[in-house]
Amino acid sequence: xxxxxxxxxxxxxxxxxxxxxxxxxxLRSKGYQIHLATMTAGDGGSRELAPEEIARLxxxxxxxxxxxxxxxxxxxGACDFFILYDAPALRQTIELVRQINPFLVITHxxxxxxxxxxxxxxxxxxxxxxxxxxxxxTESPPIAGVPYLYYADALEGKDILGQPIVAGFYIDISExxxxxxxMLACHASQREWLLAQHGLDxxxxxxxxxxxxxxxxxxxxxxxxxxxHLGHAxxxxxxxxxxxxxxxxx
Numbered sequence: 608x609x610x611x612x613x614x615x616x617x618x619x620x621x622x623x624x625x626x627x628x629x630x631x632x633x634l635r636s637k638g639y640q641i642h643l644a645t646m647t648a649g650d651g652g653s654r655e656l657a658p659e660e661i662a663r664l665x666x667x668x669x670x671x672x673x674x675x676x677x678x679x680x681x682x683x684g685a686c687d688f689f690i691l692y693d694a695p696a697l698r699q700t701i702e703l704v705r706q707i708n709p710f711l712v713i714t715h716x717x718x719x720x721x722x723x724x725x726x727x728x729x730x731x732x733x734x735x736x737x738x739x740x741x742x743x744x745t746e747s748p749p750i751a752g753v754p755y756l757y758y759a760d761a762l763e764g765k766d767i768l769g770q771p772i773v774a775g776f777y778i779d780i781s782e783x784x785x786x787x788x789x790m791l792a793c794h795a796s797q798r799e800w801l802l803a804q805h806g807l808d809x810x811x812x813x814x815x816x817x818x819x820x821x822x823x824x825x826x827x828x829x830x831x832x833x834x835x836h837l838g839h840a841x842x843x844x845x846x847x848x849x850x851x852x853x854x855x856x857x
Contacts, residue, residue: 614709614754616644616700616734618690618727619652620669624791625814626759627713629780630831632676632787633851641678642707645669646696646727651687652797658686664796672793675786681707690726698745700734704754705747711846712754713833716761716772724761732756732836755846756836760821764832774832776845776853777825784818784829825854 613634615623623631623643635641649665650658666682673680683699690696704712714731715724737743738750761772780787791811815829822830835845845853 610710612709615713618723620649620665621794628787629783630778632783644681646685672790700730702745704734704738718766719761760832775834777830779827781828
């Protein structure tokens, strides 16, 4: 019997809220159990608070955001800027995938502005492939099969050279944008950090502007873009589109 669990596994608290929370809310409304996971607790995300203090605050914010969605929240325990594709990180990622047992996983674009995002994408990709393998030993038992794997948009829809990363398809989130906004608002500690480090003020408005841009491409008010991982041995049917009804470019 197929699991009804969906996992959004991102690098940092607030990444899922920027990139795929509207889609997660739509899946939740159809009865799927949603799980949010991050590689780090966001310990680098402050110029005023020490790593332990900001991490504690950001974990609270992440849990509050997940609660709005009726979702669980998990953290893999890595540190900001030091997410490595190595055996300990991969084993922890596999363990989290096994604990949650998702049939569908969403993670970062393989090409993105930040290496933390790219490393998380690689770790999650391998974890999805390895989680069913009996000879890969973690605390939890293997899951039944490789989950459907999807990549959310890269930030601003471009790679590190500024070239556009075109969405494979869009999910209409016009009806869930308000919940997406409320979830992102839980991460209040990040406004000053994003302004200082990224030059990004009014981060909620920026999220809505990007969602509206993807929406304009899809012919709706707000949308989120995705690509499906279709490598050998990964599921090939577009299950996300089947469940929610995808929009493609004409």
